[in-house]
Amino acid sequence: MSSYLHHPDRVAALVQDDRVHRDLYLSEEIFALEQEHLFANIWIYLGHASQVPEPGDFVAQDIAGRPLLMVRQPDGAVHVMYNRCAHKGTQLVTDECGNAGRFFRCPYHAWTYKLDGAPLGVPLKSGYEGTQLRACDSGQGLSVVKHVKVYRDFVFVRLADSGPSFEDYFGEVLGAIDNMVDRSPEGKLTVGGGVLRNIVHCNWKMYLENINDTVHPMSTHESATKAAEALWEGHAPSDPKPMAMEQILPFGSGYEFFDKMGGRVFANGHSVLGVNFSIHSNYAQLPEYEAAMRSAHGEERAAEILQRSPQNSVFYPSLSVKGSPQAIRVIRPLAANRTLIEAWSFRAAGAPALLFERAMSYNRLVFSPMSVVAHDDVHLFESIQQGLRAGGNEWVSLHRNYDPAELTQPTLTTNGTNELLMRNQFRAWAKSMVAGMEAAA
Amino acid sequence: MNRDPRDFVAHEAALLDERRFDDWLALFAGDGHYWVPLLGVAQADPFSHNSLAYEDRLLLQLRVDRLKNPRAHSQHPASHCQHVLQPLRIEEETSDAVRLRTPFLYIEARGESQVLLTGTARHHLVRTSTGWAIREKRIDLLNAARALPAIQLFI
Numbered sequence: 117m118s119s120y121l122h123h124p125d126r127v128a129a130l131v132q133d134d135r136v137h138r139d140l141y142l143s144e145e146i147f148a149l150e151q152e153h154l155f156a157n158i159w160i161y162l163g164h165a166s167q168v169p170e171p172g173d174f175v176a177q178d179i180a181g182r183p184l185l186m187v188r189q190p191d192g193a194v195h196v197m198y199n200r201c202a203h204k205g206t207q208l209v210t211d212e213c214g215n216a217g218r219f220f221r222c223p224y225h226a227w228t229y230k231l232d233g234a235p236l237g238v239p240l241k242s243g244y245e246g247t248q249l250r251a252c253d254s255g256q257g258l259s260v261v262k263h264v265k266v267y268r269d270f271v272f273v274r275l276a277d278s279g280p281s282f283e284d285y286f287g288e289v290l291g292a293i294d295n296m297v298d299r300s301p302e303g304k305l306t307v308g309g310g311v312l313r314n315i316v317h318c319n320w321k322m323y324l325e326n327i328n329d330t331v332h333p334m335s336t337h338e339s340a341t342k343a344a345e346a347l348w349e350g351h352a353p354s355d356p357k358p359m360a361m362e363q364i365l366p367f368g369s370g371y372e373f374f375d376k377m378g379g380r381v382f383a384n385g386h387s388v389l390g391v392n393f394s395i396h397s398n399y400a401q402l403p404e405y406e407a408a409m410r411s412a413h414g415e416e417r418a419a420e421i422l423q424r425s426p427q428n429s430v431f432y433p434s435l436s437v438k439g440s441p442q443a444i445r446v447i448r449p450l451a452a453n454r455t456l457i458e459a460w461s462f463r464a465a466g467a468p469a470l471l472f473e474r475a476m477s478y479n480r481l482v483f484s485p486m487s488v489v490a491h492d493d494v495h496l497f498e499s500i501q502q503g504l505r506a507g508g509n510e511w512v513s514l515h516r517n518y519d520p521a522e523l524t525q526p527t528l529t530t531n532g533t534n535e536l537l538m539r540n541q542f543r544a545w546a547k548s549m550v551a552g553m554e555a556a557a
Numbered sequence: 558m559n560r561d562p563r564d565f566v567a568h569e570a571a572l573l574d575e576r577r578f579d580d581w582l583a584l585f586a587g588d589g590h591y592w593v594p595l596l597g598v599a600q601a602d603p604f605s606h607n608s609l610a611y612e613d614r615l616l617l618q619l620r621v622d623r624l625k626n627p628r629a630h631s632q633h634p635a636s637h638c639q640h641v642l643q644p645l646r647i648e649e650e651t652s653d654a655v656r657l658r659t660p661f662l663y664i665e666a667r668g669e670s671q672v673l674l675t676g677t678a679r680h681h682l683v684r685t686s687t688g689w690a691i692r693e694k695r696i697d698l699l700n701a702a703r704a705l706p707a708i709q710l711f712i
């Protein structure tokens with residue numbers, strides 16, 4: 117039985133002012149509607165331009181269930197095409213990344229395409245004379261994604277023809293990418309050290325909510341932080357800490373710390389958690405790096421960039437950025453109850469190797485499948501996914517610090533433990549879903 | 558104990574399978590490391606590329622202590638593991654150090670689910686006054702860079 121297809125009103129009713137319905141996490145039908153109306157209609161992070169440095173370099177990546185190819189062009193531009201041969205649909209590449217050379221050649225019947233997807237050649241060409249191939253989509257070469265934005269080397273796509281512009285969609289939260297890139301004295305980041313990939317058996321929204329959840333670390337991460345504290349006991353606060361200790365111990369900060377770090381929400385579901393400070397604020401200073409930053413950006417701007425180290429900046433619904441350490445997480449929904457999480461580390465040009473080590477170490481400790489911190493998170497997400505099936509209460513509470521005044525303010529700065537950051541995500545979810553469904557109707 | 562390094566590897570795996578983590582950790586030299594490279598056998602070092610795990614004794618101790626904490630939520634129910642070892646090969650041997658490679662299957666079970674991993678364990682052992690100690694235990698997984706579910710114990 118279909119409950120939601122062609123019923124935008126029912127979809128909208130899943131998100132109330134201060135609570136959301138469990139079907140958001142459980143329903144495969146809702147997931148199918150998300151593929152069509154959410155992930156395809158707004159801007160989704162595809163990858164980083166430094167993954168394709170040379171002409172012909174490609175990365176294959178599914179977005180919203182569609183197989184895509186990000187390709188570096190001979191003129192240096194980055195294009196995105198569908199990874200689908202115009203003839204019969206064979207994927208042009210099945211490696212996750214590589215170099216295509218000067219053109220793509222389909223492995224099935226050897227149709228060829230330029231790096232921008234334009235048709236190049238077909239075998240037995242004369243056999244197509246007098247046919248309708250030219251007029252058909254199949255004669256046009258690869259289908260191209262028209263709406264691609266490369267913002268400071270972060271590549272986003274919008275698959276649907278219509279929808280918000282990139283700037284309108286992200287607005288102020290783009291400052292979080294600026295901050296991360298500006299941490300390079302040369303203004304350049306490259307991905308480094310590979311990507312840590314986790315399969316988590318929970319709904320993607322649960323993972324995204326948790327990125328904005330500051331009340332859980334005390335209880336969820338107690339086992340890891342208590343072990344770290346016990347091991348570090350007896351050291352003076354000023355003792356230089358091994359990097360792992362520097363990165364794990366702050367997870368044990370109290371409710372007051374997380375509340376005071378503050379949060380900010382923006383239109384369309386985006387947010388910055390830790391507008392005042394965060395668990396990343398007190399990493400050891402690096403005087404030479406700071407000097408390089410001052411000479412690159414000037415005294416004032418350098419201080420501004422370095423002082424800003426939010427906990428997480430969410431580019432709803434696919435990307436979470438940590439300017440310090442230089443790491444991102446990408447949320448790739450696979451099914452209602454299955455999500456792929458990628459953790460990428462960056463090297464900042466002109467910055468000391470220690471910054472890259474911090475990014476890698478943080479990702480390894482916190483986001484690796486062998487993390488010391490994440491096992492408890494993952495277990496609880498998977499537990500929620502099961503628990504929500506229970507009868508009785510069909511609602512998930514997001515009441516903390518709810519204030520009806522927030523409904524009319526697209527941008528708002530709040531205390532760090534306010535569930536507004538999550539309510540904001542769901543309001544954006546409902547808005548995009550309903551707009552997409554109504555447009556399709 | 559354990560004069561023959563061949564026995565050492567089986568003993569080390571058995572300690573993990575029996576969840577005797579403190580005894581296991583005691584096998585490591587003071588500067589010992591446990592390393593699971595993200596590129597598997599292709600990875601040259603733990604610094605230029607990331608790893609699934611790269612841990613010194615301090616971090617390993619943290620892991621072991623965490624597992625003992627009743628609030629280690631992900632250990633309700635507890636995970637158990639089984640190492641199935643193939644015959645090992647000596648890669649290099651001097652009077653006070655030896656390098657061994659042991660292909661293995663590793664199964665980690667928890668509740669209804671089981672994780673199956675396979676690869677080659679590479680032990681770099683050094684001789685101490687009390688027997689062999691681990692300077693490095695390196696695990697080259699067959700599919701290290703692919704998306705994985707949580708791995709909670711020690712491969």
Ligand code: FES
Binds near residue numbers: 225227
């Ligand atoms: S399917 Fe690609 S050439 Fe036939």
Ligand SMILES: [Fe+2]
Binds near residue numbers: 333336493
């Ligand atoms: Fe967490």
